[in-house]
Amino acid sequence: MIKTTRTTLNYLTGILTTIIFVFPEVIRAQSEEVAEIVTDSLFRVDRINALIFVVVFCSAILLYTKWAKAGKPLFLRKIPGLDAVEEAVGRATEMGRPVLFIPGIAELDEIETIAGVSILGRVAKITAQYDTPLMVPVRYPLVLAAGQEVVEQAYIEAGKQDSYDKDSVRYVAGEQFSFTATVNGYMMRERPATNIYMGAFFAESLLLAETGNAAGSIQIAGTARPEQLPFFIAACDYTLMGEELYAASAYLSREPIMTGGLKGQDFVKMLIIVAIIIGVLLATFDVGEWYIHLFEEV
Amino acid sequence: MSGWEIFQVWLVAFLTLALFSFMYKDNPIYRIAEHIFAGLTAGYQVGLIWDTIILQQVWVPMTSGQWWVVIPGILGMLMFTRFSSKYSWVSRSSLAFVMGATAGIFLISELHGRVLPQIQDTMVSLSGEGGFGATMLSIIIVIGVISTLIYFYFSKEHKGALGVTARVGIWFIMISFGAHFGYTVMGRVSLLIGRMQFLIEDWIGSFI
Structure with missing residues (x-):
């Protein structure tokens, strides 16, 4: 004292x-x-x-x-979207389908991407505990490296290092709409049970969220881009707005x-x-x- | 229009329609367009990075005496250690550098670019000097900023007075989102019009 x-x-x-x-x-x-x-x-x-x-x-x-x-x-109030993360991963486990996590489409020099990668670590830990397949498409090599690091670390922390698949985090395409086209195709073919979008998103936000909605996935989104948030609110089940995205990592990890x-x-x-x-x-x-x-x- | 130009127009029209076909459902035509798109992008990016980063930002400055570009060059080279399971940990220093620098730079740039201007612009007079309309606008600005800040306050449960203020804040946020939504939809509609113009004027127009 x-x-x-x-x-x-x-x-x-x-x-x-x-x-x-x-x-x-x-x-x-x-x-x-x-x-x-x-x-x-x-x-x-x-x-x-x-x-x-x-x-x-x-x-x-x-x-x-x-x-x-x-x-x-230290008290932290409830953030509804984050409480849904574990529930959504549980749903994917029950359905035997993967969880799709997109840490935004910006480079690692965007603070939202860092927040997204940080949340990815928490989500990966839950998927590791449940043995649920995880798919993380990325747009930049540095985000690929950071994503692989945090997912591997999460699997190690969960005691499931053997279940870690390096290809779960994969480079898809370097251009905004070719990335979107590929991820949309993946959503319709693999039908992930849960889609989590956390990071910086631009014009592709509605294309991704609407396709995920059409594929019947539970969707949780979070971004600090005010011009994209309305689209996520319209098409996703839960949305983290602005600073909630940055608070998410603290809330999930404690x-x-x-x-x-x-x-x-x-x-x-x-x-x-x-x-x-x-x-x-x-x-x-x-x-x-x-x-x-x-x-x-x- | 030359034969080559006609071929280009038909190819672009085919790819446009192939991507539009996704609105119906996932299909082989869409997959062809998707793979062409992703493959072309990957190839283009390799060329772009080689020219704009490796040559223009590392090799040319280094060979003209700016030896300090070796430092970011080495940090970049360290990323190749990821191919080795034994030494992949070395690449973490490059990642840590980028992530740390980003957080530091953003703290200052956001402070100067957004936080300080927002604080100062909210300190408006409510004395009624500028007339009824201006005063109402000032009141809306002050209430909007404070209530929105309260909404993003995580240390207390949103109950009682704090809850009411946070609810006012969410109203301001939603009104702002509505305006953004309308503005962005207008932009998307103009993109669609651009594509439609291409299909009708350039493509259909080429054989009618």
């Missing part, structure tokens, strides 16, 4: 020190003359607001991770690092809400323009 309090105090002192000593610099840097001077320097003083945000963000995540590792119970990260993000969201409310009040009473400039994007 004393140790946790001390750690909390250390973090808070760090944050407060940053705010007290660095904020005046931010305000100073907002003046155009200074901003012009600092642009060429090694340290962008005008971007210090981003630094403060990152420090607060990382501190919150580290603090919650520490708490999670110490065994402090690992301290992941849970701590999610709780830290929630804390920052609350800070943002408070910051917005203060800003709205100041703007309404036409005072504190300096405060609004703290959030200037440079």
Whole structure:
């Protein structure tokens, strides 16, 4: 308890020190003359607001991770789509059909793909436990390598290394619609019982989801692309919207690092809400323009 | 139209109809088009990566004195260790580099590109100076942003006041999705019109 309090105090002192000593610099840097001077320097003083945000963000995540590792119970609300994952894999097992998992169609340098690959690890662990065939078509070689790594790891963790099939994660095609055409053909021929789409999707989202629907599969989708989400909502049984995709991995694994990260993000969201409310009040009473400039994007 | 051009138009029309045939059901004609499509893409990608990445981004800079491109080159080469069951673990360092760098870069780019502008643009005056319409719009923006943020708050059960706010948030999200849906459908319809124009004007027009 004393140790946790001390750690909390250390973090808070760090944050407060940053705010007290660095904020005046931010305000100073907002003046155009200074901003012009600092642009060429090694340290962008005008971007210090981003630094403060990152420090607060990382501190919150580290603090919650520490708490999670110490065994402090951290509550996460239910996300309906994720509760359905295990049920859907169970259905595939009963029907003797495969589970199709698509970690999006973007490269590994997209954060949604990383989230998708991370969820793939959790899904692969369930398929390994149930001995359910898993099929993961990918569009990029790096996603292929990452996918193979996490699926193999999941099978090892489930104690089913011998059941791991390297070809379960396979490169299909490098072009968006040839990938879609191939996966659609696979869906109609193999009729997977469960289709899980988690990652970055574009114009092919409805083509995939509609074909999966026609094949009679249970479908769970998740993406952070607002323009594709309506199609998934229309054609899938469950949809994870936006940040739910990033929360999914923490929710499924309940690992301290992941849970701590999610709780830290929630804390920052609350800070943002408070910051917005203060800003709205100041703007309404036409005072504190300096405060609004703290959030200037440079 | 020359004989070669007519052949091209017929080939494209055949492939278009073959892919459209999937709307009826999976069939051998669709499979032919699917395999041609996937095979051509694979071949094209090999050529594209060889030219735009290996030659233009690694070989040419390296031979002109930019020796530091060797570092990403080596990281790329490490991926070939995946062919060996004994040394495949070495490739993980390349993967870890890409995944770590992505997370770091995205944190800053999203912060600058979305988070900070969104926060600042939400700090609007509700004093009514701009007239009734502008004030209502500002109220909608503030309520929309805050309630949507609350919807994505995972640390508490959505019950009571938090639940009501989250429900308002989901309404805002759904209205936004409706607008996106309509906008995207319009785009898809224009793509269909483009294909139909090709079939009617270029293909049917070539023999009528």
